[in-house]
Amino acid sequence: MLLRLDTSDTRPLHEQVAAALRRAIAEGECRAGDRLPSARDLSAALDINVNTVLRGLRELRDEGLLEFRRGRGITVAEGASRRSxxxxxxxxxxxxxxxxxxxxxxxxxxxxxxx
Incomplete structure (x- = not known):
């Protein structure tokens, strides 16, 4: 999974993170049950603060697209790969x-x- 943020985008970074992941899910790059990289790994790859990444991930969890589970990390929820x-x-x-x-x-x- 390769996520990129658009430096010319005026939206807050956490919204860009959420949008990039939404699209990856919608396009089938991330399928139900797939485990995402850790927030720390995503923040390093995107060169942004880990709390910013976590805010975007929580938004997707609240939408029902991601599941947070102790010991299993963050996974794509069942049914999330539909194009919303x-x-x-x-x-x-x-x-x-x-x-x-x-x-x-x-x-x-x-x-x-x-x-």
Missing amino acids: GLQIRVRELVAEASRLGYSRADVIDMIRGLT
Whole structure:
């Protein structure tokens, strides 16, 4: 698992850590039952404070994506590897756009226009 933080991102670091892990789970890089590196190892790899990493990890635990267990460390929770409903909503969006006469390219252009 390779996590990177975007130095140009203005979000707090703990939110970036949580987002990077959410994406790794959603993309299947981390599967249910997989053990994550320790907070200390993650903080060293990301070159940030261990408390910042722990704050991001706790956020994911509170969302039900991670489990903290003594002696087993931090593992990805069962069912966490689903794309948190995002992929389903994207498909629904594309289907609705198609129903309204828009192509996928039109939807992509609309999304690009949001940034």
